[in-house]
Amino acid sequence: MEEKMVRTQVYLPRDIYEQLKERADKEGLTMASQIREALAQYVVESKEEDKEPVLTKDDPIWDMIGMGKSDITDGSYNHDKYIYARDWDLDDEEA
Known part of the structure; x- marks a missing residue:
């Protein structure tokens, strides 16, 4: 038809x-x-x-779970470094 x-x-x-x-x-x-x-x-x-973005099992955001129980004290400032495992020298960017 x-x-x-x-x-x-x-x-x-x-x-x-x-x-x-x-x-x-x-x-x-x-x-x-x-x-x-x-x-x-x-x-x-x-x-x-x-459509809303869909989180997958391999999304690095899941690595944040339990981060509060670690010795990380600057997670709010260096979150990308810890979540995405990028070793950025963030102190140089502020200068």
Whole structure:
């Protein structure tokens, strides 16, 4: 069963119109099908961007668990150093 379409009208910049027309002629596509395809892709990508980030088991953030029980006394200042195991010389950056 074919999906029911809703008619709409859109104004395009001349250069986009020309590119769509050229591609349509070259590849045997309609301009409408190209626009539908681009909009469908845009909607899918927008939904993906709206999703909350997912923590994985290997995310270094989990290494923070138990950090308060360690001898680390500067964790609030050098958290990246301890979480991501990067040996930055943070004192030089302040100078």
